[in-house]
Amino acid sequence: MRISVLVTVFFLFMSQVSAAEFDVYQSDYRPLQLALLVGGDVKANEQQLVEQVIKRDLMASQSFKALDPMSFLVSPKSGFANIDYGDWRLIGADILALCSLHVVDGVLQAEITVHDPFQSKQTLSLTLGGATTDLRRLAHRVADQIYQAALGMPGYFTTHLLYVAKHGDKSDLIYMDQDGANRQVVGKNFTLLLSPDWSPDGEQVALNTYVGNRPRLEFFNLRDGTRRVFGAFKGLNSTPEFSPDGRFVAATLSHGNDINIHIYDMSKAKWHSFTHGHAIDTTPTWSPDGKWIAFVSNRSGKPQVYRQAVSGGKAELVSVVGDYNTSPTWSPMGDRIAMVSLKNWSFAIATVKPDGSDIRYLATGKRVESPNWSSNGQMLIYSAEQNGMRRVYRVPSWGGVPESITSPVEDASDPAWSRH
16 A cells, blocks of 8 residues: 555654545536447357447446437447438437447457547547457457547556455455456465556566565566565665656665665666655655656655656655645656545545646545556546445546445455556
């Protein structure tokens, strides 16, 4: 959990938090009304699976609302044969998406067209190919294309999540598709496991693990499960994050009585200091251009988020609202930084611009921790406690309704989103 170190280190500051309620930000965005037709010459159950996955992806983004096929004025067969934009305008379809599935020379093909009925125009036409044994992945790719054609930005439906599942005194590293399917245990029975972070190439994860009571930093290879220690200093070794180009890892280390941000050079296998001094500096996160690192520091007397140029210079305050702000994570779009804020003993996921302006509180709850962005910057995941059990949630970064994506009977925390 990216907040875990701070809960211990900054506990004394929590009693100073001001009493105030969160004004949860809600966008006035109206989801696009989506009409989806899936057909072709594959089996009916395969068509149904593809249609279900596409709909669930797009609706889970909260950018779309799927129209009931019973409202369609045409049959699926005639809908593919002849597109009358007037028919779709009458039922309020903002987006019409057609996906026709065929097997050609042993390859499953999805022929996709996307239309804007109110502009009376086609906005996308392409064919995707995939394995006949992996319908779900092809469906995710189709959803990505519909999302981009409608909204003008890449989708994130082929991405994956990692999180930590705690059972007793052990923890497992769990891998799954972004929609919760294909859940797999990829690392088992860690003594303690915190703060996983994907490498940009998606092949390995930087982890904060423990051996006995001693924390250390490890690389975990997702392909073969091998582990390699890269930080095992006396004291803290925590909160690692890869640089956008994968050449460096920023992390929290303590030397003597000082807790600072250090940077690990992957090619040289060497560390160097990034922050200095007696203040507690922790939880680094890189800007997408690799030029800045945001982190938490108590240098003002209370935990706040700062940013500092990688090339050097003075740290600049980011969290200008509130007395307790931790766990920063920089949007892959570069325009906002997410963090955890505390007011009146209640936690919230918030985002701000890098200069500290325009704060938005997106979700509140008990023990809210570990925000992390989707690859297109349109969704955030985090963990929060409900009925004594932590779960992973997602909420649109532009304001929406939080939804849980892990089981209520599994203690799930420290979510991390793949970068691609």
